[in-house]
Amino acid sequence: MTSGLGTVLLSLALMAGPAVAFVPIGGGASTHISITGTALLQKVTETCRAVAEAAGHEFKPTGSSPEELVKACLGPTAKGEVSGAKFHSALQEIYTQNGLVDRDFVNSAPHHFNSEDFLGGRRLITEGMVAIKANVREENFQAARETLGKVLHTLQDFYSHSNWVELGYTEPYINLIRSDLPLENLADVNTATCSDCASGTCPNPILPNILKEKKLTSGYMGIFSSAKPKGKCSHGGEGDLTSTTVPRGGINKDERRSDNVAFHTAAVNAAVAASLQLLEDIRLAVGDNDFLRMMGIARSSVVCFVIDTTGSMSDDIDEARAVVYEIIDSKKGTQDEPSEYILVPFNDPSFGPMIRTTDPDKMKKEISKLKATGGGDIPEMCLSGLQLALTGAPASSHIYVFTDAIAKDIALKDTIVALIRRTKSTVSFFMTGASRRRRRSIRAASFDDYKDLALASGGQAIQVSKKQLPEATDVILDTSTSALVTVLHRARHPGKQETFPFMLDESLQNVTIYITGTSITFTLTNPAGVSQSNTEASGKLGTIKTVGNLRRIRLSADKLTGTWQLNIKSNQPYTLKVTGQSTITFIYDFVESFKGPHPGYAVLSGRPQAGQPATLMVSVMGRKGPSSMTVGNIGLITVSGPEAVSNSTMTDMGNGDILVTVDEVPEGEFVVILKGTDKVSNSEFQRQSTTQMSVSKVNIQAVVDSSVEPGEAFKLPFSVMTQGPGGQYSINARNDRNFPMSYPNSLTLTTGQYTNNTLTITPPASTPSGTDITLTMEAKSSSGVDSNYVVMRLSVVSKITDFVQPLCEVVSVLAANCPQDVSQCRPFQWELSANLTDGNGTGIESISLRQGNGTLSHTSLTDPIIQANYNASCCSQIVEFVAVDKVGNVGKCYHSIVRSGGPPALTLSLPLWLCLLVSVFVVRP
Template sequence: MASSCFMLSLVAVVMLLHGGHGFMPLFSLNGNSSRTHRDITREAVLRKTAEVCKSIATSEGRPFSLTIDNSLTVEKVQEACSGNSTAVLSTVMYHTSIATMYFSNALVDLVYALSEEHHFDDETFKGGRDVLTSDIFAVKASVKQENFIAGRVALGRACHTLQDFYSHSNWVELGKTSPYSALITPDQTLENLAGPNVATCRNCTNGDCTNNILPDLLQQGLLTSGYFNIFSSEKPAGKCSHGGSFDKTSKRDPTGGISKDTVSSSHGSLHPQAADLAVNATIELLEDIRLAVGDKDFLRLMGLSQSTVLCFVIDTTGSMADDIAEAKRVSFEIIDSKRGTQQEPSAYILVPFNDPAFGPLVMTTDADKFKAEINKLSASGGGDIPEMCLSGLQLAMTAAPPSSEIFVFTDAPAKDADLKSTINALIESTKSVVTFMLTDVLASRRRRSAQGAANRAMSQADAQLYRDLAKASGGQAIEVTKSDLSAATTVIEDSSASAVPQSDGNILVTFNNVPAGEFVLRIKGEDSTTSRAATTSFQRQASTQIKSSSISVTAQVNNTSIEPGASLSIPFTVASMSNGAVNQNASGAFTVKAQNDRSYTSSSPSSVTMSEGKANGTVTITVPSSASSGTDVTLTITAQDASASDINFTVMRFSVVAAVTDVTRPVCEVVSTTGDCSSSVCSSAQWGITANISDGVNGTGIDSVTVNQGSGTLNTSSSTSGGINITVATYSASCCAQSVELRILDKVGNVRLCTGQAKAVTVTAAPLTNTTTNSTAIGLHSVSVRHSLWVSLLLSVVWWY
């Protein structure tokens, strides 16, 4: 079993690097002109972000001069959106966020290498759309929880599957020039699919697959995709293959393939068209998400924010009253001084801890809400001195964006010191900087509790744990008395004012060997940009410590999401490494720890024993049924050798996503129009519409109705008809603006856009009968659902998505 898992991993890694299945994941080989998943995702994100920023600027009456085309860069978009060409931090964060998306995109080829649904192989169009639907709902649920990191990961996965459709199917060969919108709107029917017994291809001729799709299939407009298998050549008779060296089915009649993954693929001449369609389809997907989450949260999802988060982890036991007061003071000062400026934190995170509790985590973009949450903190309790400091820190590190700065306030040792290896793993993987504010480390002080008083002290050994973690992250362990704490917290204000990373560019550095033990990375170079008169030297040093290890920890992840109430098993392998390869002569055991940041129930072996240099184990994690869809859980698996001299880890993030049960968009039906806009003086007249909006009997319900385009006034009220909850929307505007587009959102993120237009001529009144109606007589009152359809047809107002 171990050897087959290793073989599968090896094949997947080779495919990830060499692009055997789908657009090339990250890089084009041999300098060819093929576009990769990275290129496609990056271009779509830049264009859509720029479009949203342009829309916001237009609505606010601001200029926006950036030309939106395929030549956009992160720097250009950031500057156009923020109006600030020197906001280096914002640019770096935008770079990082886009990278998160395209790395998650690329990992689909590794994690789901053999899943036909994730690549639209084997004519699995329904299954592929189900995968897309699940990931899209995961994005929307994550954003709703302000969990933007998990949202980017899910979005990257969705983009890969969507983009593969245009490379793996015959959509391009059918002459289509626009995206297949039904793939991201699951309440639409997938039409013209080639049946299981319909032949789709013929043999390629002497390696030329240009015309291997059967003419009858193209004439009938039937949709197919290639079959793919790296182990077996079996496929249904007459069906197309994907093609390529990894695909064994392409060696069986009909031979060859229809892939457009690269310019050298079977249908490589169509690669540019497939890539263009993949870009446009990704933009269409991003627009759907934008409509569901709104412009502000969409830009946050894209990572276009001006500064890092302000993150506090605070001990709330009885002796911490002075520290809590100081944390309040400094956070309020930062909030008030930076509100509305380029340095305003993009988000605020607060994690209190005590004993035995820690959390709950509060993450918000609302400065006033953050103030209110900090104001709620009070110092109380605390019997024995150690507290759950590292558990609180773990929760903050997995919620904060990578490269964040986190401040911990405590005067007590860590009761959960066994989490040190987990925290070190998170420091290395997130590159976040942790600074500890330690008060009265050497003092023998009296902690008061409800049970009485006792002498306690944080020893030098206790404080050393915090020093070690601060050093590993590039932070500080600041040790002061409580009376001097206000002087020490100036480091927080200074950091928030000047938190600018090493560079906004990408530098690739290679090493001949890796130093033993702990080390930091320092780069020295020369900057000779055209804006400078002379070459200048520069030096940058990474804040996070790196430690080499002879231990490898890898996990076999078959799913990156878990439903509330479900369990997930994650097989892992620990290996002893020598010169980059498994040391098959190694023997002995590894100590194993598996920790998750949500304290969800989990099971794992406490140790594993090597055979031929490797050992296998399984971690099982169970998500409670009460977990909210859109949250996530981070699992860290660490392995230590028998002498406790070497340690390594792997960190995995899983999205918690409820099963998709409502995939139907809300319904919007016109009830009436009012007003007459035939006057030559538009400002002297008004018009309006009334519509009934519902989410059906089995829907999750209407979440919001807002004006997406229009300058009038919208009011909503509720009613019930035939057992269905109805939202009645009434909109009125000046005749100078004679159209409106409403954005209707249900509670799981299904979106419908409804457009209406004023009447240029007054509707002639007619007697009310069983077959006719009069818009003026109906006025702004709601009518029953059974009447609304023919009323809307009579009024000829198109409601469209």
């Protein structure tokens, strides 16, 4: 750890008390989580510091909360409110996937380095690293995080499940992340490794000759059988049936016990160091900025536009272009500057491609190319374009759809709802056409479909004329901002007179109220009893702007704290939404418990099960971290129905993480509502999730156990079960790449029993390595009353054979002029020259300076031998530069001219340099 901050950051990773067991979150104490969190937070801190120093910024967090770390990491542009939610969400995704290895691969020896399957475990790690690097290159950060969580679990298990620490080793076994290095001195299947331990808790049952010869072994694990090879160690524990077979006992160090404290501690320390080693390799391969983007650390929100480009959309395209330009120009250099821009055009019959960039000038250029052509008075491929956006944009994005036509591809609606629920993204529609376009089919589409999708996501469905559109796009400027939170969201269909109370706290800024609908009157009242009606465009409480079916109320900045009331009168359908900016927020997932040797909680991909309590894992964030707030209540509430909040039981998991159990789940669609007290201002607050959810009696299970090769068929087993009536259930699957798939169109289900089948998907041979596929599968009853879905990500990764790191031969070092007295170094320079090669590999793709304040230059990367030259002041006495080849193998070259005494440095010939200074590319633990 590079600073005192690291000690504090460690606490962010401790999810449930003291770290005493290699088990997933929820299964007791959580060392797998703390090991992963410690390594991730340390590496993020190191990366943030390096980025800040390279940009000439001071990296000085004011505290240990995610908000404060992110703000310090982003530097001077982080003015105003900065939310740590995306960073926290990224950590949670990695933690979750780490824990799921104990559920999805409980009986897989290589996933846990059980049963002496060292080659299999190493293969999972190295193939996973290849996939992570390829995903990051293609900016598929969520896929990279999911694989990273799994890979770290397997790597960490090596130190708990093998005898590495019993052999006296304290450093990580680097060969586990290097396929070009052999795994040596492995005990073969016929070599006895353990003595019998009748009590099952012997301090070290490894045989003396195994320890003396430093043979590597691991415990055998039997979930369903007690059989193991003669003389072999067992994993141990209640879940291992082999532990009662002689030699009895076990060697796992998963839990801290009185007989294994030293070994358990050593295993934890080695696992942390190994995790850091793997993360550093990935960081060097992908670069600091993309490493931080993978970790959810980036400026503000992502701006994502899905735009109809048919002939009648010329004016709409002009307005969308103007909004993008305004966002880029007005927010540049501020915390609200978007971290990424995404554009998806659609027409008929085409849609896409999706264009994504972090360069605002490129976004300007791309959106300026859009032209309104073709189409005519027919429905468009709107939902296909939206599907691309939902699968390509980061989770919790704000997506803005511009169209004047109904959806031709209305069959995608259920898939879109599934993706909205999975990604928790908010979709807002700007509709400028009348509902005159008809579709000749059994299922007729209408603008109401867009309203349904907007409501499901917590977005807006704004219907205006083309002339009014410029006045309506303030919504985009409001929501393309940092630290946006929802205070209240309600919908009424049909409309009725109702008073909606909502609580505003001291931390909220830029509070805005949106009402959509027709024939609406309303009165807004603040906590002091002051009122303003809809007829007062500019009143005591704020300004009201009406355009089309939208009323936008921006509250004045004075005296917002307290309970407000909004009385609405209308007999037409309407929606109400209250938003603001604040770092007080929460993230959540619906989870289910799982059993086994290491029980825990798994995130649900689909809808929670009907007839059972709903369980959520909620993470709460405050202005100074979770300690700066008190949570009063977390419950479920319907957006469109009665506002009775369901009762819940809360279990504090530590560090702002709360396990919530709701016994009575509301009927229909519901959201999560949270209330508490901000200790900083001693004011009460409320927050609401945006995405609507409901329960189902159908359950789909599917596990992706590997990456997919281009041109090769990939078989994905899946299971479907219903607790409702049995019978025929339709099966529908879609992927966002339109890759060919085969699967059964229907299954016959028996109540309470899983029915198994297989889906096959084949990516074309030309698919770039690192491409991810978002696959959505739905099962629906024949009556259409009940359904559920599962959303999975598959990574397409080309098989590689190049695992060799780039190499370096130093030609010369000229440091003779550097004075012995460092205080006199300023006028003097030193130089280093080296030849870089990639052997028989794929070729070097990049060379970058990691340490040193000098200048690094090199010849063309296409040269067989690349000449690198480094020149620096004698005051900067250390240099380290990195070469990365085209498949992500990393080589590092480190050299120091620091001397403890003696004459000035001399130019050395190659052999002597190699002997004294070790100037080949090395991996530094």
